[in-house]
Amino acid sequence: xxxxxxxLLHYAAAAAVVVPKPLWAEVxxxxxxxxxxxxxxxxxxLGLPPVGISDLADWxxxxxxxxxxxxxxxxxxxxxxxxxxxxxxxxxxxxxTPYLDELLPRLQPIAKILRLxxxxxxxxxxxxxxxxxxxxxxxxxxxxxxxEQFLAxxxxxxxxxxxxxxxxxxxxxxLVSFMDARHARVYSAPGLFHNALERIGVRNAWTRQSNxxxxxxxxxxxxxxxxxxxxxxxxxxPVPPDVLPKxxxxxxxxxLPFSRPGHLSVVPPALMFGMxxxxxRFAGLVTDVLEQDA
Numbered sequence: 438x439x440x441x442x443x444x445l446l447h448y449a450a451a452a453a454v455v456v457p458k459p460l461w462a463e464v465x466x467x468x469x470x471x472x473x474x475x476x477x478x479x480x481x482x483l484g485l486p487p488v489g490i491s492d493l494a495d496w497x498x499x500x501x502x503x504x505x506x507x508x509x510x511x512x513x514x515x516x517x518x519x520x521x522x523x524x525x526x527x528x529x530x531x532x533x534t535p536y537l538d539e540l541l542p543r544l545q546p547i548a549k550i551l552r553l554x555x556x557x558x559x560x561x562x563x564x565x566x567x568x569x570x571x572x573x574x575x576x577x578x579x580x581x582x583x584x585e586q587f588l589a590x591x592x593x594x595x596x597x598x599x600x601x602x603x604x605x606x607x608x609x610x611x612l613v614s615f616m617d618a619r620h621a622r623v624y625s626a627p628g629l630f631h632n633a634l635e636r637i638g639v640r641n642a643w644t645r646q647s648n649x650x651x652x653x654x655x656x657x658x659x660x661x662x663x664x665x666x667x668x669x670x671x672x673x674x675p676v677p678p679d680v681l682p683k684x685x686x687x688x689x690x691x692x693l694p695f696s697r698p699g700h701l702s703v704v705p706p707a708l709m710f711g712m713x714x715x716x717x718r719f720a721g722l723v724t725d726v727l728e729q730d731a
Contacts, residue, residue, distance in 0.1 A: 475712035
């Protein structure tokens with residue numbers, strides 16, 4: 438059967454209507470730059486790798502996981518952004534927090550700004566604030582379903598940690614980062630680490646309220662307020678190399694319950710200024726330690 442040119446054009450037009458376009462032609466992924474580690478890790482969990490982040494060089498030191506793709510560009514530190522590199526990235530959205538408000542006049546001409554509040558004086562408990570910020574970020578980027586899936590995974594993770602410790606004799610814990618042999622940061626309410634402890638059913642032995650970042654800096658001697666002989670001290674790497682040797686020789690340290698064998702553990706780093714991913718990493722590290730020793 439001979440097909441006329443007119444019929445051929447008709448069939449071609451019909452086929453163009455029926456055959457779907459490739460997904461890449463329908464949806465152009467927004468180019469997002471993040472000036473905050475917690476927001477950056479949340480982007481990864483939403484399936485949206487940023488095109489650039491601040492402080493990328495220290496990601497593996499403080500955040501560790503999730504891994505940041507090699508394609509992501511370092512735009513300098515959050516306090517000293519390389520604006521030339523930032524402009525070359527041509528972002529559609531720049532993610533920031535109130536901590537970096539002084540940068541807003543320079544950021545606003547470059548791209549749309551999404552400012553998410555997590556660590557502020559009026560926020561309250563940090564983990565619920567991080568969950569709310571995750572949903573707000575996802576709504577802005579059109580990834581609400583991915584956010585709910587991620588938050589469901591995080592809930593399941595916290596529940597697994599709690600089940601692993603259930604039925605065991607789990608001591609109260611004190612969480613610190615050693616500054617030197619005489620000073621430490623100690624973590625408590627309303628901070629992210631404290632909230633994660635609550636979520637997995639572990640008691641924080643440091644009951645004094647901290648600042649809204651979730652920590653206070655103390656002298657080592659202040660740890661003497663912890664009188665529970667079963668309390669455990671969990672310290673985060675990096676620990677300055679001279680700290681533990683000096684503590685061993687300190688009469689003050691020897692008087693504390695943490696000086697006894699098995700009452701001090703040093704765990705890999707976890708980011709206290711993070712969001713849901715960082716709470717999960719922290720909960721997993723603490724659960725591993727307590728499960729082994731319970």
